[in-house]
Amino acid sequence: xxxxxxxxxxxxxxxxxxxxxxxxxxxxxxxxxxxxxxxxxxxxxxxxxxxxxxxxxxxxxxxxxxxxxxxxxxxxxxxxxxxxxxxxxxxxxxxxxxxxxxxxxxxxxxxxxxxxxxxxxxxxxxxxxxxxxxxxxxxxxxxxxxxxxxxxxxxxxxxxxxxxxxxxxxxxxxxxxxxxxxxxxxxxxxxxxxxxxxxxxxxxxxxxxxxxxxxxxxxxxxxxxxxxxxxxxxxxxxxxxxxxxxxxxxxxxxxxxxxxxxxxxxxxxxxxxxxxxxxxxxxxxxxxxxxxxxxxxxxxxxxxxxxxxxxxxxxxxxxxxxxxxxxxxxxxxxxxxxxxxxxxxxxxxxxxxxxxxxxxxxxxxxxxxxxxxxxxxxxxxxxxxxxxxxxxxxxxxxxxxxxxxxxxxxxxxxxxxxxxxxxxx
Amino acid sequence: xxxxxxxxxxxxxxxxxxxxxxxxxxxxxxxxxxxxxxxxxxxxxxxxxxxxxxxxxxxxxxxxxxxxxxxxxxxxxxxxxxxxxxxxxxxxxxxxxxxxxxxxxxxxxxxxxxxxxxxxxxxxxxxxxxxxxxxxxxxxxxxxxxxxxxxxxxxxxxxxxxxxxxxxxxxxxxxxxxxxxxxxxxxxxxxxxxxxxxxxxxxxxxxxxxxxxxxxxxxxxxxxxxxxxxxxxxxxxxxxxxxxxxxxxxxxxxxxxxxxxxxxxxxxxxxxxxxxxxxxxxxxxxxxxxxxxxxxxxxxxxxxxxxxxxxxxxxxxxxxxxxxxxxxxxxxxxxxxxxxxxxxxxxxxxxxxxxxxxxxxxxxxxxxxxxxxxxxxxxxxxxxxxxxxxxxxxxxxxxxxxxxxxxxxxxxxxxxxxxxxxxxx
Numbered sequence: 047x048x049x050x051x052x053x054x055x056x057x058x059x060x061x062x063x064x065x066x067x068x069x070x071x072x073x074x075x076x077x078x079x080x081x082x083x084x085x086x087x088x089x090x091x092x093x094x095x096x097x098x099x100x101x102x103x104x105x106x107x108x109x110x111x112x113x114x115x116x117x118x119x120x121x122x123x124x125x126x127x128x129x130x131x132x133x134x135x136x137x138x139x140x141x142x143x144x145x146x147x148x149x150x151x152x153x154x155x156x157x158x159x160x161x162x163x164x165x166x167x168x169x170x171x172x173x174x175x176x177x178x179x180x181x182x183x184x185x186x187x188x189x190x191x192x193x194x195x196x197x198x199x200x201x202x203x204x205x206x207x208x209x210x211x212x213x214x215x216x217x218x219x220x221x222x223x224x225x226x227x228x229x230x231x232x233x234x235x236x237x238x239x240x241x242x243x244x245x246x247x248x249x250x251x252x253x254x255x256x257x258x259x260x261x262x263x264x265x266x267x268x269x270x271x272x273x274x275x276x277x278x279x280x281x282x283x284x285x286x287x288x289x290x291x292x293x294x295x296x297x298x299x300x301x302x303x304x305x306x307x308x309x310x311x312x313x314x315x316x317x318x319x320x321x322x323x324x325x326x327x328x329x330x331x332x333x334x335x336x337x338x339x340x341x342x343x344x345x346x347x348x349x350x351x352x353x354x355x356x357x358x359x360x361x362x363x364x365x366x367x368x369x370x371x372x373x374x375x376x377x378x379x380x381x382x383x384x385x386x387x388x389x390x391x392x393x394x395x396x397x398x399x400x401x402x403x404x405x406x407x408x409x410x411x412x413x414x415x416x417x418x419x420x421x422x423x424x425x426x427x428x429x430x431x432x433x434x435x436x437x438x439x440x441x442x443x444x445x446x447x448x449x450x451x452x453x454x455x456x457x458x459x460x461x462x463x464x465x466x467x468x469x470x471x
Numbered sequence: 472x473x474x475x476x477x478x479x480x481x482x483x484x485x486x487x488x489x490x491x492x493x494x495x496x497x498x499x500x501x502x503x504x505x506x507x508x509x510x511x512x513x514x515x516x517x518x519x520x521x522x523x524x525x526x527x528x529x530x531x532x533x534x535x536x537x538x539x540x541x542x543x544x545x546x547x548x549x550x551x552x553x554x555x556x557x558x559x560x561x562x563x564x565x566x567x568x569x570x571x572x573x574x575x576x577x578x579x580x581x582x583x584x585x586x587x588x589x590x591x592x593x594x595x596x597x598x599x600x601x602x603x604x605x606x607x608x609x610x611x612x613x614x615x616x617x618x619x620x621x622x623x624x625x626x627x628x629x630x631x632x633x634x635x636x637x638x639x640x641x642x643x644x645x646x647x648x649x650x651x652x653x654x655x656x657x658x659x660x661x662x663x664x665x666x667x668x669x670x671x672x673x674x675x676x677x678x679x680x681x682x683x684x685x686x687x688x689x690x691x692x693x694x695x696x697x698x699x700x701x702x703x704x705x706x707x708x709x710x711x712x713x714x715x716x717x718x719x720x721x722x723x724x725x726x727x728x729x730x731x732x733x734x735x736x737x738x739x740x741x742x743x744x745x746x747x748x749x750x751x752x753x754x755x756x757x758x759x760x761x762x763x764x765x766x767x768x769x770x771x772x773x774x775x776x777x778x779x780x781x782x783x784x785x786x787x788x789x790x791x792x793x794x795x796x797x798x799x800x801x802x803x804x805x806x807x808x809x810x811x812x813x814x815x816x817x818x819x820x821x822x823x824x825x826x827x828x829x830x831x832x833x834x835x836x837x838x839x840x841x842x843x844x845x846x847x848x849x850x851x852x853x854x855x856x857x858x859x860x861x862x863x864x865x866x867x868x869x870x871x872x873x874x875x876x877x878x879x880x881x882x883x884x885x886x887x888x889x890x891x892x893x894x895x896x
Contacts, residue, residue: 083541091539098762099527102520114516114730116508144569145760152755156581160595160619170585170595193754194585305539308762329618330577335570335760337523337733 084393097345166257180208182423198425207244217253232266235436237389249284402461409457509818522770572736591682605633607848623850632665642678657691660861662814674709827886834882
């Protein structure tokens, strides 16, 4: 129910006048808050500084030689083990790369386009290549498709993950569907964790295309905000049991564990896929930055210690997410036009303001609060209902968040009032 | 003149018997020496350890924000400035990337194959793509071509660089020739520095293909062995004067300045090329490892200080190169069948043993001394005269080198004697 639909035109005008007064007052404060991207805050970045402090004390001898020298294209053994434990797979199912998991995903697509997946035909030689894009989703996934001319098919995101009825039907009927983008845990931007049933159905998919791949971007694998973890079922367990482990590429990085873009990233995949990838990577690079890998393994040590590190991040992030929830519930708890997610982890809150997303983002921006462009969470920026806004609460301080959410609330009210008025005139 | 050609068969047999005795004795020492790749030695790697020691004391604030966070896809400004000074170009003509310049070169070729260079047609859509490969040259360059199905045209390497008469003629007459691989300073493996005339002719080339690119892999840009530098003419000065600066991609890395494969690498290119590359790189990566860039800039500081660092490397490398020269001159100074380069920098010595390269490498290997596979310095490993061997003296200690060169000398003698005998029977 639109909270304003029962008001008369003069009532709406009066409400808009009052709301605009609030807005002008906030804008006058001349505060600038950037909530466009999921970046760690300065306070979070300090958590990893002991890694740099101790950098010269670490042992750079690996069982393959000297980490400071060439060699070990799949990453150092201890780093492969650490990520294997995190992914709950074996070390030889992991390749540890440089800082960017986006770069790994791009390379996976590029390898497939140019050379094909395993013994498959290069995708460049096919008339059409399509990917399923559960939406709202991560804009950088969609950009990769756009860059390679891959057709994107939007699939609805539910509370349990992508609409699996739709996914199963689509992949079974179209050989040109070669991939699906997933952020299975604390999804970007809706914050949901894929249900066990979703993971089970995903790991057992029956795609018509033999070279179909699930891009399982587990970017927030250890990024819970609360002590009790929302556990994601291990897709490799499911896929292996079904003899389908070649179908899954799982990704993660330490961008939000140590340093953003200056950490290490990794891929988990079947042994056959790992072998295929290493063959292709041979031509690209002698080895990833192994000095950085030694530093990361020495600092992060094991999964248990990573959880301790992540609890420090959670203590910083949690109040910001909770402040958002509190203020939005106060303002729109009774309002059907405004919905938002209550994530238990990750970096985003998803806000739905049906029909007015662009106007809200524009108003907030004018008052100094920058959100991700409306539409960015959909393929080709086309959110046809103009509804979804991705909120990234990590960078601002709690005080800045307080201001930013006030701006957001009044921007939403103005947009809804304007919309109600437009309907009545 | 073959030193053995005037000997009778019994004399040859006796010489072979004596030489084989020496060989068996050396082999019996059971020493293993790896001279396959241009890797820095442990002693050299220690030079950069202060960089790690001080890692936590560096200032990670950049003029664009915090180096530990996302942003600055072209690298941090101070790193771009440092490489610009090294390349003698402007900062906005430089992109600083992760550790591997091989990775940059691969990406340049991949971008061209998939998307085309600037407004050119994607190379994937052409019937044929060819590269000029001055040989002997760097095997990893040739592998990139092989990987993408690019036809390689061998061009002779002279003392002055690639045979420019040949290069000029070829590029002017064939639109499918899209690139040339060059290691212009202390060339891999011949160690020569391109003459001013070669650089001038290269920078003013008139290729038929508008999207022809010179891959100017300046891997040994500051890697002289002696104080007086063999200066390489700046190809951008030449190309800019001729309005041809879009034709050049220049590469370098700190793999042999700080840590091999864990340093930073960079590309210098025209502003138009830089813009084109950043547009394409956007889809791949948020940013390179900027923490590593801050560390490198703090440690390396400026070109003058890089030269001081490199003098330390030279002090370690020089005796190994000189030992090789001394022993080879003693053994084969009067012998026309054995020629070798006398590089003033870089990581390699090029050895020519006409007709017996494979046999020499095999014999040395059996006695514990591993050289790069014979033929590796030619496209598709096809050194049709079976002549060239690349010697990488950096890794072994002087003592190990001493042994390795003894093995090499006796292996060459055996191979030449066998060959002389075969001709007489």
